[in-house]
Amino acid sequence: MEIEVRDLAGLGEWSAASALYRSVFGYVEPEFGVSPRLLAALHENSGSVIGAFDRGELVGFCYGFTAVEDGVIYHYSQAAAVAARAQGAGVGRRLKFAQAEAARRTGARTMRWTFDPYALRNAHFNFAVLGATAIRFLPDYYDDGSSDRVLVSWDLSGHVPAPSRSDEVVAPSDGRWSAPDPPDRVTLRAALIERFRAGGRLVEVTRRGEQAVYKFREADR
Template sequence: MTDRMVVRELIGLGEWTAASALYRSVFGYRQPEFGISPRLLAALRENAGTVLGAFDGAGELVGFCYGFCAVEEGEIYHYSQAAVVKAGLQGAGVGRKLKQAQAEAARGTGARTMRWTFDAYALRNAHFNFAVLGATAIRFLPDYYDDGDSDRLLVSWDLYQAPPQTSELTTVTAPATDRYAAPQPEDRDKLRQELMDAFRAGGRLVGVERRHDAPGEVGYTFTRAAR
């Protein structure tokens, strides 16, 4: 499917509006305040942001991502606010093509890394971010959106794929369903605390994988530079 796909910058009110509609559809948002203004996308496009769409062979918009330049302690990076793929096409390679195109655009702004957040317990997202892209989680953000249910991992993706440094590894384990780690409240509370502790200790999360030696569990693998 992706061999006929075109990923390019979105241009004009019609495409920005279509991207906004796709975003609301994928996330199921009904509240107007959760939408994306086409005017915001126009401003991002003109000010070193990314506003990219994936089109199938028939010219239909099936994926969309947007982001903007940001800085922390003097480091310029590109922040990817959202990437969405039309229902039924997740896992078909659309998301990877969008991220690759966004990375190329970010390099053009001078950024060496790209950051974004994702659900700390969503296993499919974790696999894509760590195993497919090779990103690293650098921070745990409890209740990021202040809605009572939005623990997030902040990941950083090296746009030039620097080789990993020698490191020590530690693993935090938790029960899991097919889609989520720690689905029960008591398990979620325990995992949340253990993840926060691991980051505070200087760890960086590099993988979330099912444990072959313990069916029904996943392991969050942290790396830390060896002393």
């Protein structure tokens, strides 16, 4: 593959990104689509609208926007989508690093996004590949009954927190998902909520045999 990663511009590219997004996630409901006009607005107003091309064909896309909490600016990455034929080729990583560079240009020093805490492949990418830290548990984030998420923060300065006391949450795993059986999921969910409520920060999710291991450290002082 000959991948080029760059900002998207113009109705044709914004529309192609919208179509790719719906295709990758299997959305057929119009309300779950991404408006090309929204992407145009983000493009002009300190957002990120970035595509990955393979010999001219759009095979990856991400978008986000500038946000603020307690007076501190960060960049929120709303979504990233990679075509099936391009998955596993490092496209997602290149998109994320390009988005990080766009975030730095706005003055942001961190980038945030959410992901499904039970999806082990996503956890590996966010923690082991990027080095992000999960700072908050968001129960049923999309209010649809099945969308628990964790909010991660990625330090764009390269700062590595000093080691601190850590503990673990362990759950059964089928290799792709942690706690795939409903009773186990209820137990894991409660344990994760409690760790975050106590001030823990999730920094790693690994497999140990047929188990998923969630490693927490204390919040930065």
